Amino acid sequence: MVVKKLLIISLLALFSAAPPAKVILFYGDSLTAGNGLSVEEAFPAIIQKKLTEKGKSVKVINAGLSGETSAGGISRLDWVLRQPVDVFVLELGANDGLRGLPLDQTQKNLQAIIDKVKTKNPAVKIVVAGMMVPPNMGPDYTTKFQKIFPALAKKNNAALIPFLLQDVAGNEKLNNPDGIHPNVEGHKIVANTVLKVLEPLL
Structure with a gap:
């Protein structure tokens, strides 16, 4: 009788246990890291809070590094991927x-970064964050740069954030004095932009 009760309790615990949290890794540069802000004020942390409030079981990891280039992103990727990742947001x-x-x-x-991530976990969902460069780089360079991100998303069947800094770039009230990095209010808007693409994947 005691054994039977223990078995029932064990089964109830098994079925009532919360599902494992989905790991969302934001892999980027100073925009992801939250240049000039605390980690808690950067958009990945805001997303963690918003999803948790909605009852989503997620673990958000901010792997942003100020000054990071796409080449630098390759070199540190193996270290970052030591733990399983369910959603990989590429912002480089x-x-x-x-x-x-x-x-x-x-x-x-x-x-190459996307290939490495998929090799590590073929079931991972990829999100590509679209970016733009200032017009002073020249119209040809600017146009071709912008096309990189939708092309990558299409080739890899990944979700696309058309422009990470939508409604934030160029707005003095939403950026730090450098005019490049979003301030606290700017990061709140970026978080909402990302969530529109990210949430359906969960």
Whole structure:
């Protein structure tokens, strides 16, 4: 009788246990890291809070590194992928564009990152964050740069955030004094932009 009761209790615990949290990894540069802000104020942390409030079981990891390029992203990827990842949000390339690096190399590097992530976990869901560069880079470079991200998303059957800084870029009230990095209010808007694409994947 005691054994039977223990078995019933064990089964109830098994079926009532919360599902394992989905791991969402944001892999990017200073925009993801939250340049000039605390980690709690950056958009990945805001997303964690919003999803938790909606009852979603998620674990958000901010793997943003200020100054990171697409090439740098490849070099530290193995270390970041030591733990399983369910959703991988790729936010790199902006620093390549600001430095005027060859576009074909940027696209090749970003594809290499996606390939590594998929090799590690074929079931992972990829989200590509679209970026733009200032017009002073020249119309040809600017246009081709912007096309990199939708092309990557299409090739890899990934979700696309058309422009990460939608409604934030160029707005003095939503950016730090440098005019490039979103401030606290800017990150709140970025979080909502990302959630529109991210939430359906969960």
